[in-house]
Amino acid sequence: MSCKCPLCDKETTSVGTLFLHLINIHDDRHERWLESYCSENNINFGELLANRVKGVKNANKPLTDILRRDYCK
Structure with missing residues (x-):
């Protein structure tokens, strides 16, 4: 599975990693x-x-x- 951050286009290999990216980036x-x-x-x-x-x-x-539904394929 491939997921992409809707803000910065960072690609991740799972929805869990995408979630962690979104929650942990400490960016307003x-x-x-x-x-x-x-x-x-x-x-x-x-x-x-x-x-x-x-x-x-x-x-x-x-x-x-x-998130999986909207940003992963």
Whole structure:
């Protein structure tokens, strides 16, 4: 599987790596885009981040499923 960042065209080999790129790049543009993308897809961005910090299993799944659909082939 190949995935591409919608902002900087960075290619990754999995949706998980794309998610990590978007969440860990520490770039305001990526963070704002990800927060907006979550909102458009009815995902609570704050809750997603909180669950990641808590180590909730599969916390990223709702978002990665949508990212896979939209940005991976």
